[in-house]
Amino acid sequence: MKISAIEVYHRALPISGEPYRMALQTLTALDSTLVRVRTDSGLEGWGESCPLGPSYQPEHMLGGRAALADMAPHLIGRNPLHIQQVNHVMNQALCGSLYAKAAIDMALWDIAGKAYGARVCDLLGGAVREQLPSYYAISLLPPDAAAAVAQQKQAEGFKRLQLKVGGRDISEDIAAVRKVAEVLAPDTALAVDANRGLSARDAIQLSLACREQRFVLEQPCMTYEQCLGVRRQISHPLYLDEVITDLNMLLRAIGDNAADGFGMKQSRVGGLSQMRTIRDVCAAAGLPMTSDDTWGGDLIAASCLHLGATLQPALCDGVWIAAPYIDGHYDEENAIDIVAGQLRLPSGHGLGVVPQLAAGEAPLMQFD
Numbered sequence: 001m002k003i004s005a006i007e008v009y010h011r012a013l014p015i016s017g018e019p020y021r022m023a024l025q026t027l028t029a030l031d032s033t034l035v036r037v038r039t040d041s042g043l044e045g046w047g048e049s050c051p052l053g054p055s056y057q058p059e060h061m062l063g064g065r066a067a068l069a070d071m072a073p074h075l076i077g078r079n080p081l082h083i084q085q086v087n088h089v090m091n092q093a094l095c096g097s098l099y100a101k102a103a104i105d106m107a108l109w110d111i112a113g114k115a116y117g118a119r120v121c122d123l124l125g126g127a128v129r130e131q132l133p134s135y136y137a138i139s140l141l142p143p144d145a146a147a148a149v150a151q152q153k154q155a156e157g158f159k160r161l162q163l164k165v166g167g168r169d170i171s172e173d174i175a176a177v178r179k180v181a182e183v184l185a186p187d188t189a190l191a192v193d194a195n196r197g198l199s200a201r202d203a204i205q206l207s208l209a210c211r212e213q214r215f216v217l218e219q220p221c222m223t224y225e226q227c228l229g230v231r232r233q234i235s236h237p238l239y240l241d242e243v244i245t246d247l248n249m250l251l252r253a254i255g256d257n258a259a260d261g262f263g264m265k266q267s268r269v270g271g272l273s274q275m276r277t278i279r280d281v282c283a284a285a286g287l288p289m290t291s292d293d294t295w296g297g298d299l300i301a302a303s304c305l306h307l308g309a310t311l312q313p314a315l316c317d318g319v320w321i322a323a324p325y326i327d328g329h330y331d332e333e334n335a336i337d338i339v340a341g342q343l344r345l346p347s348g349h350g351l352g353v354v355p356q357l358a359a360g361e362a363p364l365m366q367f368d
């Protein structure tokens, strides 16, 4: 089998309702890219990439599409089932640009599933469960409003909540953590995520002021070194997210005993192939992780779900997807949605999601 063509499509993903606020960003819409990899066998696979706006990570979607244009000609004629080799070709063709590589990598896993008559989770080692927990991220809100959302989402069935903090006076963050903790059921887990928006001083203050509250503190500060310093002065478990940009950073963090768990984003580290390795490294180290990505639609949701389903439950902190915040689906029939805080694996071969194109829709770019 050979890759015969690569097509790139654009999808705008407006956020429904209120803007999504984090410490350093306020988002009203996401810019997503779909990639269709076609083969001479007639099988085709889909991938997606959707950086969380232009300032969440160093990479952004305009750069991602430029990277796809750069790499795609090198991939025509390659065997899509040799996923490792195609990744090697991408790395030889272009340094970095992991968000773009992740979309191609996802499409290759989708093709492989269809070719072997298996779901992506089967190819990744097998799902340990068909249904797994998602978690809900509470946007940066005043304390009472955040507590109200926490109550509502627990009533809907979520067993893990993430509360955004940072980018405002630390007293308001402390009040928000306390208010949300007050309404937490005993079996609801809480992550307090600053998305890099706290100084080391404020992160330490937050943890000390909320010593009685049960939560993990996620990515408090901008840099790895700041987080490492904070970790030595707080009593809460610490998770790293944004600074774990690839497998090498994960290995370094584990070697430094820098974290008690990881918020992992598939695109950031280069796609499913890399996430598979990260899953195994985290398991070997006995450290929990999430199987997330930076927003995106049904393809990214499916991909995160397939990987997440292969995690041992004790080391899986859930699969976050953007569906609650955006309207519509790429594939209405196989839409990925959260029901009572849970996600169900799609049943079709490959990713199990096939985007529907608008009538007459032409790709943004095409390579063959």
Ligand SMILES: [Mg+2]
Pocket: 193, 195, 218, 219, 241, 242, 263
């Ligand atoms: Mg996070």
